[in-house]
Amino acid sequence: MKYGKELLLKGIPVIFNKKGAEIAIGDGCTIKSSFLSNLVGLYSRTIIVTRRPGAYIRIGNNVGISGATIYARKGITIGDNTAIGGNVKILDNDFHPIELEERNNLLNDKNGGNSDLVPAKEIHIGRNCFIGCNSIILKGTFLGDGCVVGAGTVVAGEFAPNCVIVGNPAKVIRTLDTN
Secondary structure, three states: EHHHHHOEEEOEEEEEEEEOOOEEOOOEEEEEHHHHHOOOOOOOOOOEEEOOOOEEEEEOOOOOEOOOEEEEEOOEEEOOOOOOOOOOOOOOOOOOOOOOHHHHHOOOOOOOOOOOOOEOOOEEEEOOOOOOOOEEEEEOOOOOOEEOOOOOOOEEOEEOOOOEEEOOOOOEEEEOOOO
């Protein structure tokens, strides 16, 4: 695991990096993990986990994270100056297969859950994004620079830069003027 200068921890996050995986946190990042560190009310500490060799989590410079879970089996990239609101979940995988037989095979997996049966796709969150509290960013999501995700939104898919995204399923409600 690598982290940059001036990392500020408010509370104690849970960070687990699987052997052969990568976690990199840029300069000037703030990770909030204590109940009162964000007045939206955090349900748990920030959790940052790579689950498989080769997985990565790359967090840019000046990123703020509040009680979020960031869990990678493949890869997650978060751009500079992005704010991740309270209790957000960023998950590049489904945690289990959809098909019954494959789920049962995973339950009997002697490899500690490292099965290739779990669907996973990389996530990219651009620079200068804001992810509202209690949102969920699902596998395969691509957020262009400057996107704003409304509170409680469930995001899957690709979104152009400077979009305001809300709902379940997520939809663009406007494009921000960047002039």
